[in-house]
Amino acid sequence: MKVLVLNAGSSSQKTCLYYIPDDDRSEYVITELWSGSIDWSKQDGLADLKVESNGIVLEETANNEDRLTVIKQLFHYLCNGDTAVLETWQEIDFVGHRVVHGGREYQQPTWINEEVKSAIAQLASLAPSHNPVNLQGIELMEQLLPDTPQVAVFDTAFHSQIPPEAAIYPLPYRFYEDGIRRYGFHGISHQYCAEKVAKLLKQPLERLKLITCHLGNGASLAAIKNGHSIDTSMGFTPLEGLMMGTRCGSIDPGIVIHLLREQELTPEQVDKLLNKESGLKGISGISGDMRRITKEMEKGDDRAQLAFDTYVHHLVKGIASMFASLGRVDALVFTAGVGENSAVLRQAVCEKLEFLGIELDSKKNENSPRDEQIATIESSTRIFVIHTDEDSAIAQAVSQLAQGSSKTKPSS
Structure with missing residues (x-):
């Protein structure tokens, strides 16, 4: 299967295309076919684009007045030019997204439907630099690949087992019951690095x-x-x-x-x-x-x-x-x-x-x-x-979810 991963940060956008075999080996075999990134942090008003594939590195600077336009410009190189690895977008089987805030409900990789999109939007006030751009990426892929299943992998999930004494704030208890608690973030990266260190040790x-x-x-x-x-x-x-x-x-x-x-x-x-x-x-x-x-x-x-x-x-x-x-x-x-x-x-x-x-x-x-x-x-x-690799971790999570399901897009 081919999995496209969108990883939007507060000042960056990373995108990778992976190939993962549709068999039991997929936990150990994952191949990066194409990668692209956008960095909005270096120069005000400009975005630095970088694409790598086929042994070629392409770099350019774009006006960043419209974030989605710059992202579409990056995606152009998936199917066009010397960095192209696809003939058409329809070759992509699944799209995985890093979503920063999943609240109390979303503690596992989840098929994206209207209910999930609504939850991501509602949680935007708790992650204003992230959830809105995560949702933008989801909606952009719905335009480009309307029939391709999408998966949300939540940054908060890894921290969901933090003990109550570490999660609760010293406020009246009713606020904890209302969901005001420590959620934690960067969970995909923290988990990946922990697993990598265990292997190295x-x-x-x-x-x-x-x-x-x-x-x-x-x-x-x-x-x-x-x-x-x-x-x-x-x-x-x-x-x-x-x-x-x-x-x-x-x-x-x-x-x-x-x-x-x-x-x-x-x-x-x-x-x-x-x-x-x-x-x-x-x-x-x-x-x-x-x-x-x-x-x-x-x-x-x-x-x-x-x-x-x-x-x-x-x-x-x-x-x-x-x-x-x-x-x-x-x-x-x-x-x-x-x-x-x-x-x-x-x-x-x-x-x-x-x-x-x-x-x-x-x-x-x-x-x-x-x-x-x-x-x-x-x-x-x-x-x-440790070189963190959230993108491959997201692709792996998408693969595991897909192989454990009927591989059909869930209904809204």
Whole structure:
């Protein structure tokens, strides 16, 4: 079967086409036929497109005034030009989507119908940078492939077994009953990385205690015990937790009250401030992109340095709290764009965690590690850099759902 995967983030769009055999081998055999990505974060008003297939890499810049137009431009290269791998769109058997917020109801990969789309839309207020663009992708594929079954794979699902004491907020209990609780996000990535580390360590995941650090434009931590998430930094929405590219992470909630009352900001203005204008971008005044921040640090920019130091401070505090949730940690894992590519960040974080027995091998850290262990022999905790692959994990989930069903599109 051919599975097209759409993975929309707050500042990016990744799309991959996979071939998976229709037999019992599919758990182990998956072939990437084509991949494309869009990055909206590097330049205001522009989108960077990249397509890879047939040994060819195509890159171009597009005006990003209309997000869907740019995505259609990316999809054009699936069936056209030197990167084409399909003659027609109808060769695609299934479409899988990463959907950030699934609420309490959706804890497994799910066939998409009108009811599911309605739920994704209703949950958009809890993931305003994600669920709307996830839904856009679903509706776009309905236009392009109206008869092709689509599957939603939810980022919140992996965290659904977090114990009540970690999930509940210290508010009146009725709010917990109404669904105001910690959901957690980046679950597809956290689960994939945990499984990858278990394979690299050649140990059953059920015996390991891990801390996974998904550090992209959005960032979150997960404490994983016996294969399950037992604590995580993001909460009711993806705004809680670590300082991020443009999101503030956890702040005193009284600040929000102050902004509303004393500075007379509207809820919409506060939402934009906390989600789009804070984090690295807010402190530095330069960018939410860690690559830009580190370049400006090297030039001696004080606010870029302050933004970096603040990011590290909050990340170290968060990791230490996950240690407390687990008691013992077998491996600390860095993943996603910042986690995988910023050696200076990993160095700064691990130096501040030396009191926990963590010791980084500086040479290994600087040598562009990928799916490698970078701790010293003396370190009490292994340290890994893992290339997260949410897309193949989504394709695998779609395949498993399809092979366990009649392979017909569910009714609306």
